[in-house]
Amino acid sequence: MKKEKRVFKKGFAFKVFEAPEQSPFDKLFDIFQEIITHTSGDLDEALDWMKELDKEYQLTDEEYTLDDFVEDLKKKGYIREEIKPDGKGGMSITAKTEQAIRKRALDQIFGKLKRSGSGNHRTNYIGKGDEHSGEFRNYQYGDSLERISMTESLKNAQINHGIGDFNLTEDDLVVEETRFKAQMSTVLMIDISHSMILYGEDRITPAKKVAMALVELITTKYPKDTLDILVFGNDAWSIEIKDLPYLQVGPYHTNTVAGLQLAMDMLRRKRNTNKQIFMITDGKPSCLKLPDGQYYKNSNGLDRHIVNKCNMMAQQARKLHIPITTFMIAQDPYLMQFVREFTYANQGKAFYTGLKGLGEMIFEDYETNRKKRIKG
Numbered sequence: 001m002k003k004e005k006r007v008f009k010k011g012f013a014f015k016v017f018e019a020p021e022q023s024p025f026d027k028l029f030d031i032f033q034e035i036i037t038h039t040s041g042d043l044d045e046a047l048d049w050m051k052e053l054d055k056e057y058q059l060t061d062e063e064y065t066l067d068d069f070v071e072d073l074k075k076k077g078y079i080r081e082e083i084k085p086d087g088k089g090g091m092s093i094t095a096k097t098e099q100a101i102r103k104r105a106l107d108q109i110f111g112k113l114k115r116s117g118s119g120n121h122r123t124n125y126i127g128k129g130d131e132h133s134g135e136f137r138n139y140q141y142g143d144s145l146e147r148i149s150m151t152e153s154l155k156n157a158q159i160n161h162g163i164g165d166f167n168l169t170e171d172d173l174v175v176e177e178t179r180f181k182a183q184m185s186t187v188l189m190i191d192i193s194h195s196m197i198l199y200g201e202d203r204i205t206p207a208k209k210v211a212m213a214l215v216e217l218i219t220t221k222y223p224k225d226t227l228d229i230l231v232f233g234n235d236a237w238s239i240e241i242k243d244l245p246y247l248q249v250g251p252y253h254t255n256t257v258a259g260l261q262l263a264m265d266m267l268r269r270k271r272n273t274n275k276q277i278f279m280i281t282d283g284k285p286s287c288l289k290l291p292d293g294q295y296y297k298n299s300n301g302l303d304r305h306i307v308n309k310c311n312m313m314a315q316q317a318r319k320l321h322i323p324i325t326t327f328m329i330a331q332d333p334y335l336m337q338f339v340r341e342f343t344y345a346n347q348g349k350a351f352y353t354g355l356k357g358l359g360e361m362i363f364e365d366y367e368t369n370r371k372k373r374i375k376g
Contacts (some may be wrong), residue, residue, distance in 0.1 A: 024064035025072050031059070032073075033104050036093060038205055041246040043079060043091050093245070101245055105209040106216040109359030139173035147175045184370050185226045185270040187263040188214060191281035192231045192247070193254040203329055204249045206355045207280050210362055212244050217363070222370075228266045232259030234287055234295060238266070253287035253297050257306070260313040260324075267322055275322045276369055278362060282329040284338060285310050302338055310338075314346035324348040325365055329355060 022030075032050065039045040050066060053059055060066050073079045078097045082090060136152055156172040188211055196203040211229055218227045230238045233252025236259040259279070267275045285306045288296045298306065317324055324346045328339050331352055343350040351361050 024060070025069060028059060028066075028069045029073075029078075030104075032069075033097075033101050036097070037101055037105075037208065037245060038202070040248045041093055043093055095242065098242055098245055102212040102216040102241075105212040106220075109209060109213040109363065136174045136176055139170060139175050143175050149174050149176045152176075183224045183226070183272040184222070184274045184276065185228075185267055185272040186214075186218075186275075186366070187228045187230065187266050187277050189236075189259045189263055189277060189279040189281075190229065190231045190247070191254060191259075191279075191283065192233050192249050193252045193283060193286075194249060195254070195283040196249045201355070203282050203355060204247065206358055207329075208244055208247050210280065210359045211247075213359055214362065214366070215241050215244070217366075225370075226270060226272070228263075230259060230262050230266070232256065232262075234258075235289065236262040238262065253295075253299065254281065254283050254285050255287040255289065255295075256281070256285035257288055257309045257313055260310070260317065264313075264317055264320065264322065267320075274370075275320075277317065277322060277324045278327065278366075279324060280327045280329065280358070280362075284335050302334060307338060307341070310342055311345040314342050314348070318346045318348075323369070325369070326350045327358060327362060328352045329358065 028050070031053065032046065035046045035049045036043070039049070047066075047070070050059070054066055060069070070079070074081075074091075076096075077094055078100070079091050080094050082092050136149060139148065139153075152174040153168065153172050156174060157166065157168040160169075160172055161167040190204075190207050190211060192204065196207070215227055215229075218225050228238060229241070229244070230236055231247065232255055233250050234255055236255065239247065256279075260277070263277045267277070284302055286297060286299045286303070288306055288309060290296055296305070314324060324343075325348055326339055326343060328335065328350060336352055339350045339352070349365070351365075353361060
């Protein structure tokens, strides 16, 4: 009797999710990083929040208390003692914590996305570049030895001469083509007008997280690119990477023109051919600084004088080949109409979005622009 052949099919095995083991410090540190971002770097306020959370959710126990956690933060270099301006002693976060917050923001915002392989930032020109293209050609006199693909060359030798009597000649050698990597200079504009915390919605914290994540992405994955960050309210000014965790909203109107002027000034000084502006805002432009230093402000609807100035800046950026991508954290129809008009003047792009998905949109657009804009 003929035995039946058993067929084993591939499939998925499901089991109950088990969270990875974390030390008491790591569990608390994850919460601490989130809170310190919301408190704009205010350590005392962050620790007060943690005390309240500990009371409600029993984050600690007798074996590892909140005091133990604070001591570990000191030992590991995440916080330090300092003398405050009033002469009293206190504690503050360190550069190590700032780095950890940026890394966490990158993981939070971009960690779920499918990363493309290295080398998204390509030109169309093949030659003696610095990025492998995956394409091969015959060796030519003058090619450097490190560019020879030994695997492909050995394969050619076996095909051309057989495997019985191994022989490798110059005609068998193959080199891998490389492409020149180009650079992208980006300016990220963040609206810090008062409306970023109005209506019971915290819009500034997600904007900070996006900025921190973008900084970490560029410095780790695209070190040849540059990223400058500026904030704009009644005026506009640049901020350092180390300032990001401490960024707060002010009692400001929205001077979009000042932000665009500063962004273009920053990009004019860059030698890179490829430049772009990302703007995160939730409201309409409502302020201009006049030649005499006075401020012209109008929060009632869309002021045509202010809107025209914004469109002029958009057209100027277009002439300089600087596309502007606007991420609008509001969906009021009349504001969307302004953004459409502004985007048309620049021939740029606009995304009308809430806070959810903001980081993923900016990440994907950054990578898309790098592929599309690089021309050599």
